């Protein structure tokens with residue numbers, strides 16, 4: 119995918135594209151721009167000096183930074199750096215623009231995760247362009263109030279106040295947790311990115327997780343009703359799902375279909391995996407379920 123994305127970088131300016139993204143369309147969902155029935159995935163490239171202009175929409179987004187350390191995203195005035203492994207969130211109807219002004223500036227690539235098919239299902243899609251190309255950063259804006267433990271009352275709907283979940287801190291805490299607990303037999307040591315205003319999922323329609331998978335084979339198979347986008351961040355391995363084996367390494371993107379048992383085999387060392395799904399929405403609707411099987415049939 120990287121090669122195609124860099125080619126897009128030569129062929130299409132950010133002015134033409136507004137967002138220069140290659141959509142990862144699931145071939146089983148041809149023509150829908152979807153990676154699962156409810157979710158979208160894309161790979162976005164922002165080159166040095168470019169600005170992906172400010173806009174807002176009712177779709178929620180989160181981004182996993184895959185390459186490059188010099189870009190930023192400004193979300194409702196909160197300008198935040200984008201570094202490898204960080205997760206940056208744009209709740210529904212929040213203004214967001216992305217730029218690449220660091221020194222040294224380098225091509226920056228991230229994975230965009232949005233709930234476009236979900237919002238489309240509800241016929242609730244709205245979008246608006248910001249009068250300015252880039253927002254003025256507000257160093258003492260809403261995010262600073264939240265950081266002081268205070269909830270601002272000016273947002274029409276409560277939405278996640280955290281803009282960035284930096285990778286370094288997340289990985290350190292996950293490793294400390296792993297040192298104390300036994301791993302889940304398939305999903306390893308797993309932590310969910312949360313919205314501190316609710317204690318619940320990072321977005322109302324999308325759940326996101328960071329997992330540490332121990333070396334060796336899963337001890338059983340796992341399945342759940344939320345088709346899951348699985349993105350290795352560190353380490354290599356293979357996942358068996360639906361009788362097929364998919365080898366993976368850092369920055370690959372896999373999809374684990376709903377309710378199909380799967381198992382991993384992780385190579386020496388451990389693997390760190392980011393994943394996201396519509397579990398948040400399914401749980402809110404009372405639909406989500408999971409199953410674990412100690413035998414490996416089916417996977």
Ligand code: 1HN
Nearest residue numbers: 137139160162214230232234
């Ligand atoms: C969007 O706003 C972004 O802000 C990326 O980076 C991908 C795909 C469809 C609709 C809006 C972004 C998008 C998008």
